[in-house]
Amino acid sequence: MSQPMIRVEGLGKRYRIGHKRPTADGLRHVIADAVTRPFRRRIELEDLWALRDVTFDVAEGEVLGVIGRNGAGKSTLLKVLSRITPPTEGVARLRGRVGSLLEVGTGFHPELTGRENVYLNGAILGMRRREIAVRFDEIVAFAEIEKFLDMPVKRYSSGMYVRLAFAIAAHLQPEILLVDEVLAVGDVRFQKKCLGKMGEVARGGRTVLFVSHNMSAVRLLCDRAVWLEGGRAAHLGEAGATVDAYLRTAEQEAQEGPVRWPVFDKSEQIGITNLRASVAAGEGGSSRLEIDVAVRSRRPMTNIGVGVLLTNRCGIVVAELGPAVTNFVIERIDGQAHCAFRCEGIDRYLIGGEYIVGIWLARPRVEYLVRIDHAAVVTVPLRDVYGSGVNLDQQHGVVPLPVTFAIREP
Structure with missing residues (x-):
């Protein structure tokens, strides 16, 4: 039996977090704090295990999905496997060259041009200049940045960063490809292009570790998956x-x-303070989806996108209302903002049953700020769509198509 391409045994990563004592704002408290500071003990430290006792193998040519809520340890796992951060305990063994697509801009030198960064990344992977040159045109064509190839990447948009980073990671033929959810900041067309390329890479016998919130993509692309919860498998x-x-x-x-x-x-500057989601009686006997989101910022901010995700019980995304395609954007916020999503006749668009509501704040086409994939559950009423006496539920599909039927003479 051949050795696995990735072997993770008892992997753990610990961070030490300092806690600052809360203080009041009055002048008396400020003076008292300054006087007593030299006599106080150091800031208390708390151990936070981002990963703990994680064990798995990935075979050659296998695609392993990594799923879990925000903060579960998915990105930390990829950083450990990419040798960006060392583990606190356990071991991770990887056989072969590793290409990784993690946070936007990771692995790029900002002062170098796109062209120079392609060769730099190839050299880091241990490739000869001639080997990189053979694949150079294919990388540029996939990334669609021909006009900006000789511009320093510090002037690239985040979308251009992602396109070039994925093209480099996928086309320089590493034996192992690590891909984080950073793909989600790109447009829908590019996401589909990347998913297709990852499938091609896997069929070529290379090993892929794919972190994603898109359960449909995990089902489609991955052979196996590991679900991380609280840093554990x-x-x-x-x-x-x-x-x-x-x-x-x-x-x-x-x-x-x-x-x-x-x-x-992460910066504690903007967040979601509350969310309410329900399906209420609508016009003409139909049902109306209502999602109300309260957003708060601690400093003035502009162009904050608000997105909503609806997923059925099979993990199929039935609606992804991302700001990049809907233009649902808070143009300016300094304090509180209240966002209201409404869909009249939701029971005409979706088959009855329960749906999980996700919510996020983002800089459109750049990055997620806050993402909560399972914020609430709503129930769409069952309906007898075809007058057959049968109320359709999710075992009958996703969309109640308004189909008519007739027998015609030949």
């Missing part, structure tokens, strides 16, 4: 079974209301 197995287990738990938790609002971005 909660489930490892066939991709469909792992996705089903994850979605069952997510649906149950969304019904119980596990989200503790507010949820802010």
Whole structure:
């Protein structure tokens, strides 16, 4: 039996977080704080395990999906495998050259041009200049940046960064390809192009580790999947079974209301303070989907996109209302903003049943600021669409097509 391309055994990554004592704002408190500071003990440190006791193997030519909620340890796992950060415990062994697409801009030198960064990344992978030159035109064509090839990448948009980074990672033929959810910041056409390329890479016998929130893509592309929860592997197995287990738990938790609002971005400058989602009686006897989102910023900000995701119980994304395609944007916020999504006649567009609601804030086509994939659950009423006496549910599909039937004379 051949050795796996990736072997992870008891992997753990610990970060130490300092906690600052809360202080009041009054002048008396400021003076007291300054006087007593030299006599106080150091800031208390807390251990945070981003990964703990993670074990799995990935065979040659296999595509392994990595799923889980935000903060579950997915990106940390890829950073450890990419040798960006060392593990605290355990081992990770990789056989062969590794190409990785992680955070926007990772692996690029900002002062170098796009052309120079292609050769730099190839050299890091251990390739000769001649080998890189053979694939150079293919990389540029895939990234669609011909006009900007000799411009320093520090002047690139985030979308251009992602296109070039993926093209380099996929075309320089590493034996192992690590791809993070960064693909999601690109436009829909480019996402499909990347997913197609990853499938091609896997069929070529190379190994792929794919982190994604898109359960449909995981089912389609991956042979197996690992579900990370709180830094640990909660489930490892066939991709469909792992996705089903994850979605069952997510649906149950969304019904119980596990989200503790507010949820802010990493900089603690903008966040979602509340979300309410329901299906109410609409016009003409139909149903109306109502999603209300409260957003708060701690400083003036502009062009903040608000997106909504609806997923059915099979993990199929039935609606992705991203700001890049809907232009649902808060043009300026300084304090509170309230966003209202409404869809009249939702039962005419979706088959009845429960749907998981996701919500996010983003800089359109650039990056997610806050993303919560399982924020709430709504129930679309069952309907007898065809007058047959049968109320359609999700086992009958996704969309209640308004089909008519007639027998015509030949």
